[in-house]
Amino acid sequence: MPAASPSGPQGPRPWYATELGARFASAIVLGIVALLAAYRGGGLFALFWLLAGGAILYEWTTVARVRPTLPLQVAFGLALAGMTLVLVTDAPAAIGFGLFGLGCIAGAVVARDTRNRIWALAGFACAAVVTVVPPLVREHPELGITGLLWMFAVVWTTDVTAYFVGRKLGGPKLWPRVSPKKTWSGFAGGFLGGVGAGLLVAFVAQRLGWVPVASLPVVVLLSGIASLVSQAGDLAESALKRRFEVKDSSRLIPGHGGVMDRLDGFFAVALLVGAVLLGARIAAA
Structure with missing residues (x-):
């Protein structure tokens, strides 16, 4: 007869498991x-964030159960792809805004009712921010890779x-009802x-002679604001998942759940940076 397998409590799993x-x-x-x-920047970087935005769009519409x-x-995916193409080809920004508007119109028409329309358009807006803002920062003459690394560093x-x-x-506890x-x-x-x-x-x-984000005192202020906004984004995504009674936005990323779970704070900072860039563009017009 085969030997009986040992019984009793097993040792703790290694940390990597x-x-x-x-x-x-x-x-x-x-x-x-x-x-x-x-x-690398350029088209490869824009494609990376198009995939991230597409994943967020998929997860949001799935979690919120839009119909x-x-x-x-x-x-919405076609609109995001068109907006990315505008970025890569340096087409006029008005075309990108137009594609975003067309995506909103299409979503409003296709959505089944007001409830689905609101949640669908909110998800599209979030996906658009993640798709568009990082490539804009990367190619910005006064921000460039320094501004992008600053965003990564603060959020991560x-x-x-x-x-x-x-x-x-x-x-x-910070906000036990939400998280x-x-x-x-x-x-x-x-x-x-x-x-x-x-x-x-x-x-x-500054030491390497790269384009600085701003003076160091201003960086302290901006980093503090961005850190607060990042944590607010994390809480907002937790509230969304609690609203729809799901643990993770998906299972795309081991240990993290979904792309939304990984980019909730980054989305919030990207929204802040995008708003600043848009405000500066309007002021300069």
């Missing part, structure tokens, strides 16, 4: 890909330090980490 290990590995891989694409799902995804460091400080120190695990200690740690990371990017860029 845990959810934290999967989260760490996914973050490293995605970070490397994002940085390589940012270094009819597939026709809305196709209409805010997320990481908030996670680990919150787990280490614990304490009062039961987030704490005020994590919030403060994320804020300080984001400010420090943004300042470090600006300092290194």
